[in-house]
Amino acid sequence: MNSRKELLITSFGLFSLFFGAGNLLLPPLLGYNAGENWFWVAIGFMVTAVVIPIIGILAHARLQGTLYDFGKKVSPQFSLIYCILIYVIAVAIPSPRTAAATHEIAIFPIFGSDPLWTSAIYFALVLVFVLNRSKILGFIGKFLTPLIVIMLLLVIGIGLFSSEMLTSASQFDTPIAKGVLEGYQTFDAIGAVVVGAVIIISINFRNKGSFEEKKTLIAKSGWIAGFGLFIIYAGLISVGAYYGSEININDELSSDMQRANLLRKISIASLGGFGNTVLSILISLACFTTAVGIIAGTADYFKGLLENSQLVYIVTAIIASVFGIIVGQLDFNSIIIVAVPVLLFIYPITIVLILLNVLPQRFSTPLVFRAVVIVTFIFSIPDVVGFISPSEGLKRITEYIPLTQFSLGWVLPALVACLGIGLLNPKANNQLYED
Structure with missing residues (x-):
């Protein structure tokens, strides 16, 4: 086993499973509205969107079990209910949200098609990947993530150098607190406990090393993926802030369209006409890998819950994909609004379980x-x-x-x-x- 190659593949795969719709659309608008206070809003955002998720992966490295292990010290009954809630929420909100984002940014502006067609084709492809889960981590880590990272760095790097580096007045009274709460919407803490289990199972498919070797591999991968998230989030927030004086989005009809159009305008400003193409590919890849991780993690859990049945894995993956098709037809902003009370309830519990387990x-x-x-x-x-x-x-x-x-x-x-x-x-x- 080439340990360095294994580490890079696992780190890239983990980063890509984390990085989805909210991770791309939320930071630029957050920076745009934060203006001169973009640094402080970024600090708050990093707490719930980077630090807590990294700790979640470290907890997985220590436990090397399933999501059930995160809450079993409270009680077996609590852990069972918590796991079911987490996976139902993951399938009901962040997974369909990836299809909605893909449709609104990458598909509709080009083809003008119905969201039903987008979500149907999208989740059919997701299902193909999930049913071939032993190859998920390798394919994502070797091919998809490097492409995503290169595109993101191009948008951020060229965007920063081509902007006038001027910021507007902040719209936030408490930028750090706003950043913390906005970090909830990335679902990264929930992602840590869900996709962390996917990473462990994928590693076990390929790696027969000892418990300590796997612990080191998972922990190092978590730090590398977390550092990647930090760089990308900071870059997207700063780009959004520095383009605040150059791009007007106040005439958009909704905050959903504001997010999409701001990111599109930044891409065009930094990469010219080619920016729309880059953004479409970037959104599609980032969202797709996250949906694959969520549905694979959900199917894994219910498979383990019901006597390790492969049939249960397949049926769960199909049900989750069908649900994704149905909910994925909603617009991105509607899904965000529905998610807020759910996140205010489940995110604090998830955070304390992550912290307690390390x-x-x-x-x-x-x-x-x-x-x-x-x-x-x-x-x-x-x-x-x-x-x-x-x-x-x-x-x-x-x-x-x-x-x-x-x-x-x-x-x-x-x-x-x-x-x-x-x-x-x-x-x-x-x-x-x-x-």
Whole structure:
């Protein structure tokens, strides 16, 4: 085994499974609206779109199991429900969203076709790749990802050098908090726990090395993929900010069209008429690889849940693809709006599970897991309710919870629960862990 080649293929494959529709469309508009504060909004964005996902891959390297292992210390019942929720959400939102983005940016402007045809052909191809999953990582890592990275660097590099490097006034009062919440929409933390399992299974198909060798390979791949995400996100946010004084998107009908048209105009400004072609190919490849990773991960989970049945894998992949065709006909912005309350609920729980699974065992006992997850769940409820049905009564209650105004009211209570139980009562925790 060529360890360097294996590392590069795994890193590229992981990066490509992460990098999808939201990863391309969200950062430029975020930078455009942040203007002079683009650096601070980028810092917040990196927390939830880069740092947490990297830690998620490190947790996978340590566990080398499935998504079920992330929550089993809370309880087997909780972990089962959490896994089903995560995979249903992944199939219902980020996977169809990749088809919607591909249609709106790469297909409709050229062919003017119906979204049903795009999503049908798109998910038929996704299904072909998923059913040949042993070849997924190698093909994506060797061919698709290098092409995606080269195109992205061309758009960012030429875009930065060809812009006037002037920024407009920021539209955000709290750019860091805005960046953190916008990072939710990339689904990268959820992607870390879903596609991390895909990476492990794909590695096991090709690599018969020891547990420690695989742990090192997965961890290094996570760092490399994370560094790649950092460079691309920072580049896209800065390009969006520096073109803020040159490109007008305020006359677009929706924020969805703003995202698509801003990225298109930046591509044309940096690469000329060839920019539209580059953008179409880039969007299609980035979205496609993410959809493949999500559906393969979902099929893997239900296959393992039901006696390792290959038939279950095939049926799950088909159902997920059909669902993708149906939901993929919606426009990108509609899917984002639907996703917000779901993310405000599931993202905090996912983040704390990722963080707890990389802590030393003495500080990540079942008691700590249960306390932190319960506290996170309780303090996430006001954020969800406040988004769906805001009221003055709820506002008066939540004004006493720090960071609630940023939809981050769960952060400090979860930290207090972790420190209070994990640090102040380590003997009881160790005993519970040993039992």
